Amino acid sequence: MLNSIKIILVGTSHPGNIGGAARAMKNMGLSELCLVAPRAQFPHPEATFRSSGATDLLDQITIYPTLEEAISDCTLIAGTSARSRHIPWPLIDPRGLAAQAAQELQQPEHKLGLVFGREDRGLSNEELHLCHLHVHIPCNPDFSSLNLAAAVQVLSYELRQAALAQQAATPEPAEAPAFGTEWDAPFASGEDLERFFTHLETTLIDIDFHDPNHPRQLMSRLRRLYLRARPDTHEINMLRGILSLTQKAAHSRTEKP
Amino acid sequence: MLNSIKIILVGTSHPGNIGGAARAMKNMGLSELCLVAPRAQFPHPEATFRSSGATDLLDQITIYPTLEEAISDCTLIAGTSARSRHIPWPLIDPRGLAAQAAQELQQPEHKLGLVFGREDRGLSNEELHLCHLHVHIPCNPDFSSLNLAAAVQVLSYELRQAALAQQAATPEPAEAPAFGTEWDAPFASGEDLERFFTHLETTLIDIDFHDPNHPRQLMSRLRRLYLRARPDTHEINMLRGILSLTQKAAHSRTEKP
Numbered sequence: 212m213l214n215s216i217k218i219i220l221v222g223t224s225h226p227g228n229i230g231g232a233a234r235a236m237k238n239m240g241l242s243e244l245c246l247v248a249p250r251a252q253f254p255h256p257e258a259t260f261r262s263s264g265a266t267d268l269l270d271q272i273t274i275y276p277t278l279e280e281a282i283s284d285c286t287l288i289a290g291t292s293a294r295s296r297h298i299p300w301p302l303i304d305p306r307g308l309a310a311q312a313a314q315e316l317q318q319p320e321h322k323l324g325l326v327f328g329r330e331d332r333g334l335s336n337e338e339l340h341l342c343h344l345h346v347h348i349p350c351n352p353d354f355s356s357l358n359l360a361a362a363v364q365v366l367s368y369e370l371r372q373a374a375l376a377q378q379a380a381t382p383e384p385a386e387a388p389a390f391g392t393e394w395d396a397p398f399a400s401g402e403d404l405e406r407f408f409t410h411l412e413t414t415l416i417d418i419d420f421h422d423p424n425h426p427r428q429l430m431s432r433l434r435r436l437y438l439r440a441r442p443d444t445h446e447i448n449m450l451r452g453i454l455s456l457t458q459k460a461a462h463s464r465t466e467k468p
Numbered sequence: 469m470l471n472s473i474k475i476i477l478v479g480t481s482h483p484g485n486i487g488g489a490a491r492a493m494k495n496m497g498l499s500e501l502c503l504v505a506p507r508a509q510f511p512h513p514e515a516t517f518r519s520s521g522a523t524d525l526l527d528q529i530t531i532y533p534t535l536e537e538a539i540s541d542c543t544l545i546a547g548t549s550a551r552s553r554h555i556p557w558p559l560i561d562p563r564g565l566a567a568q569a570a571q572e573l574q575q576p577e578h579k580l581g582l583v584f585g586r587e588d589r590g591l592s593n594e595e596l597h598l599c600h601l602h603v604h605i606p607c608n609p610d611f612s613s614l615n616l617a618a619a620v621q622v623l624s625y626e627l628r629q630a631a632l633a634q635q636a637a638t639p640e641p642a643e644a645p646a647f648g649t650e651w652d653a654p655f656a657s658g659e660d661l662e663r664f665f666t667h668l669e670t671t672l673i674d675i676d677f678h679d680p681n682h683p684r685q686l687m688s689r690l691r692r693l694y695l696r697a698r699p700d701t702h703e704i705n706m707l708r709g710i711l712s713l714t715q716k717a718a719h720s721r722t723e724k725p
Contacts, residue, residue: 231615231618234615234618235614235615235618237608237611238607238608238611238612238613238614238618239607239608240607240608263613263615264611265611298652299651299652306629348625349628349629349632350495350496350497350628351494351495351496351497351628354494354495354521354522355495356495356520357491357492357495357621358488358491358492358520358617358621360615360618361488361491361492361495361617361618361621364614364615364618364621364622365621365622365625368605368622368625371606371607371608372563372606375606415710417717418710418713418714418716418717419713420709420710420713429706432702432703432706433706436697436699436703436707437697439696439697439698440693440694440696440697441696442693445689446689446693449686449689449690450693452677453672453675453677456675456676456677457675457714457717457718459675460674460675460714460717460718460721461717461721463721464717464718464720464721
């Protein structure tokens with residue numbers, strides 16, 4: 212389970228936090244760390260120092276220009292969020308996420324992408340809308356901003372506890388949405404989903420439902436709806452087939468004044 | 469419960485770790501921090517910096533010359549320990565300790581002292597033998613030394629989770645995505661959903677995606693997808709708006725042979 216988890220740090224400012232995150236991960240048996248558009252210089256001696264020997268993780272870091280690219284191989288994408296957002300999104304706590312991951316990651320083709328935002332302002336709404344779930348670490352409402360490496364520590368700790376519990380022979384009853392284990396098609400990847408959303412938006416423009424100049428949160432609401440359902444690859448193909456025929460109808464209609 | 473817990477750092481070397489511990493504690497609603505024979509200079513600007521605003525905790529720190537004095541007002545004393553010791557001691561994990569603390573600290577005269585050792589060599593055997601319990605954070609056996617502030621973070625997190633669970637008179641199952649409780653629109657009724665599915669099927673016939681004579685399980689698969697998402701009334705209205713404009717495009721297209 213633990214080697215099917217990718218920790219993704221978006222826009223990190225302090226190289227020490229990259230090192231601290233690597234140390235926290237390695238302590239808990241996680242190994243895949245990547246960065247999206249870091250604001251910190253990397254590699255950096257402070258990152259190496261704070262990693263306290265987890266340099267193997269630092270050496271293998273991949274840097275991506277966008278979050279879309281970082282999550283393209285993930286089947287479950289969870290973004291950490293301190294605040295409650297404008298549009299409510301499926302929200303889970305670290306223990307709940309760990310339980311769900313333990314169940315889903317039993318299948319080798321599944322992969323969890325766990326996304327952490329900037330030190331000063333977290334993830335943008337656009338970034339959060341790329342995620343199936345938002346994870347909130349319950350904390351003191353009057354002092355709620357965790358250090359980045361500390362947040363990675365808490366989530367990594369919960370994931371390890373869930374992995375250990377799973378190893379301990381007795382399989383847990385399936386609390387989490389049960390479409391993880393026995394499904395008839397693999398979940399769509401982040402890349403499949405983004406292609407679908409792009410296709411959906413184009414189609415909605417074609418049929419005059421969507422005006423990108425007056426978006427009215429439309430795409431955010433549609434993302435939230437479809438991401439909640441966790442579409443599989445078969446379903447994405449079906450939805451895209453519907454979109455293609457919708458576009459065909461739109462393009463061949465008689466224009467009227 | 470949380471204000472009956474005292475965090476005790478023994479022989480700390482790095483002032484930054486004192487600040488990091490204070491931040492981690494305040495994030496989780498703990499407030500009482502004390503030091504035993506610190507090797508670091510304190511107060512220190514690095515401690516203030518890493519506390520990230522938890523300066524109220526730093527200002528109230530008591531410094532003791534010995535651990536005996538620091539724990540003199542505690543009724544339950546737990547020492548963190550990375551290694552298994554010469555003489556086996558009652559050993560507990562962070563979740564177990566939090567559960568025990570939640571139970572014992574219901575009585576106002578009880579107080580938990582949670583003791584963390586030196587960065588480089590932990591607590592001495594003599595110090596560990598002052599404790600009722602040894603707490604071990606389960607971690608990667610090949611890379612088991614947590615950063616001091618990270619260890620304080622994990623324990624404080626577990627204590628807060630136990631406190632929250634105790635507060636919640638009827639404990640919620642935290643497993644499932646919580647999009648039932650605080651949502652911005654009521655869930656669609658069965659009736660709304662059936663109207664939507666009928667509208668969807670008609671539309672798919674209009675755009676030639678669906679042939680009711682050769683259904684290919686299409687509607688079953690679409691039902692499964694949308695029902696999994698538990699659409700709310702707002703979302704159903706949005707989807708039906710899309711279907712209406714799709715039908716309009718289909719009906720006004722130029723028929724070609």
